Amino acid sequence: MSTTKSNIIGTDRDYGALVKEDRVHSSIFTDESIFEDEMERIFHKTWLFALHESEVPKKGDFKLLKLGRFPVIAVRDENEEVQLMINRCRHRGAQVCEATQGNAKSFQCWYHGWTYNTKGDLVGVTGEEAYDKAFDAKEHGLTKVARVDNYRGFIFASHSKEGQSLDDYLGPAKKFIDILVDASPTSEIEVKPGVVSKTMYRGNWKQIGMDGYHPHYVHVSVFKIFSKRESTTGSAVGAIHLEDPFSDSSPSLTRGFPNGHAALDFRFQRLPHAKDNMAELQQSEDGRKYVEDMIAHHGKEHAEELIAWHGDPHLGVFPNLQLIHDHIRVVIPVSVSETQVLMYPVFLKGVGQEINNKRLRAHEAFYGPASNGSPDDAEIFERVQRGLEGDADPWILLGRGMNREETDSDGTVSARISDEITQRAQMQEWKRLMAE
Amino acid sequence: MAKQILKAAPDVINKGVVGVEQQLRLERFLTYEAALMDEHEYDRWMDLWIGEDITYWLPCNSDDQDPNAGVAIIYDDRPRLLERMMRLKDKAAHAYRPRARLIRTVTDVVPLAQKGDELEVISNFSLGEIRTGTENIWFGRCHYFLVDTEEGFRIRWKKVLLLNNDEPIPNLTFLV
Incomplete structure (x- = not known):
């Protein structure tokens, strides 16, 4: 091991022993010192999703984020570049911005009045004559997040100066992100500044993964509503509920990617419904235009696929991003036993109001603190967190479907929808980063 | 609804939109509604x-989003x-089982306007919740359009402004 900061703070625990191929030790969900190590070795090292570029559309637009432990300002500077800077005055360390979002020409620290521009340059030191000539304002700009990169509008950041490129990090997961972006007939999506549903649960951040096994049990009450809805009004949320996508006899798959990414891959299950989806859209003016514009932009064959896929990658990008149905989800670890989940509804550009309204109402129905989906997830995570304290038999089993994994040509691994390939992918990346 | 009160003052404060009797009826109705919500009497x-x-x-x-x-x-x-009622009542919706124990106080009931048989009313509430060993305190403001019928007041429109509606919030497993 190299002598990095993580070694100074970190424990000398053998992380390799806590994560086996088919099981993990529950202390990784409950031990506070392991959480401290996760902050250093995962969240302060690997790529994290920061924000979508549409959240800061104009010069001076900013948004506050938390990346690992670091409070960060994301701001579009005067050259239209999005800067990610640590929200900490270089003088005595106060946060220089408290508004969670807005527009600013500069950021002034209220402690002693030091001022920074939107590039982070220190442009004002009060009573500057009291510093000697050796003091160089250029060396005291707001600290930049070490690396920032962008994939199709999704801005990622890493606190580590070195490491693999974002392109390599995302790898074959990129084409799943494309499913969401290309659901727009102009291949543009919009995340509106400040439009987000914020929830929390009293459980560990790793519990919120990609799981194709739980819906029949955790969400049984919702399936009842869907079945009732179809028989009474005939208007399901979408074709995804017309047949059970969570059955192991369906063509739905779980998929594990390199670097801990994971997806519930519904592409093959949804594709046969393309014609029905098109027909349903044809019933309204906005729907007809959407189909037309999708075909014009993407070509007939791909437009049909994209419409069948509903713009839903159902992808988890390790460690803090999920793209599920109509929203971008950001996972924020608060402590070993508390997690915030921020859900940003995604609006498609180049479509009629009715299309986005329908997406928004469908999103609200299932996601959020008073919806018919998220509360059952949060509840089960809290039950797990309480149960894990009883660690007389500490191993958590993640071996479901290991006997039926298949490796695909792009290096990803797939199995049936209820198989725990997604959890295994995430945990192997966790182990790689923690044991490195 | 502090904003609405300040906007409507001084008229709705000094003169008032309804008489004393009607004010008491209104407060009793909102207290009754609160009791139904506290006791999970969904129907x-x-x-x-x-x-x-x-x-x-x-x-x-x-x-105002x-x-x-x-x-x-x-x-x-x-x-x-x-559909929300179906889930709140469904024993298989485990987020709502066990049910939260609730007490709320409804205060600051001010009628803002009366148009025909419809009354625009605002009120505040504070609510204590205990569920699975955790206590949560909630605060909110309510804005109603109520219809005065022979059976009593009825709700046509209700907007609830949770004080923490821009913060990460835990499961809201009951009515407000």
């Missing part, structure tokens, strides 16, 4: 709603509210 609470064109709305992010431009915590018409 009887649903009976308080009148008409097909109803709105039950909890904005998210800001009190346009529901067509941004996300809401709840934005129910009658069909959506009926």
